[in-house]
Amino acid sequence: GETLGVVGESGCGKSTTARLLMQLIEPTRGEVVFDGREVGSRDLPLKEFRRQVQMVFQDSYASLNPRLTIEDSIAFGPQVHGVSRRESVERARDLLARVGLSPQRFAERYPHELSGGQRQRVNIARALALQPRMVILDEAVSALDKSVEAQVINLLLDLKAEFGLTYVFISHDLNVVRYVSDRVMV
DSSP: OOEEEEOOOTTSSHHHHHHHHTTSSOOSSSOOEETTEEBTSSSBOHHHHHHHEEEEOSOTTTTSOTTSOHHHHHHHHHHHTTOOHHHHHHHHHHHHHHTTOOHHHHTTOOGGGSOHHHHHHHHHHHHHTTOOSEEEEESTTTTSOHHHHHHHHHHHHHHHHHHTOEEEEEOSOHHHHHHHOSEEEO
């Protein structure tokens, strides 16, 4: 239920750490432990881990498949994890509304038709579609202009309270980290 802020100079390994936590990069040594279980082991397979931990990347456009509608992008994860198509689409539409994008206006659009802030809201909805316990936010607001950044930060705080989420919030903006974080790691 807390937010851990991760700060450091450019190139110091913040994003690499996030990718290691998500097992997008295999560690050369050591292990990642979640709830006392080693990630990627028989005790906690990657698929089960990724149901509980999701990530929002800095580049909102590159994170989305340009051939999928917004609705299909959000519904894809739950379908991979065994949720029916109908329920996945309902969940996608509900999450679009929760992140401030009207499903009637946005569900059938494609990523190139949205602004950066709207795409990042879609990525947040997509991360929440599997109902995770923890979300890693890797410079998730740094590419946005200041007014949109403030809106997205407030949205993240509202979603954290609503869903009881834990965040790992990676940023180089110390003011933002101070505002959203319970603890900070340098």
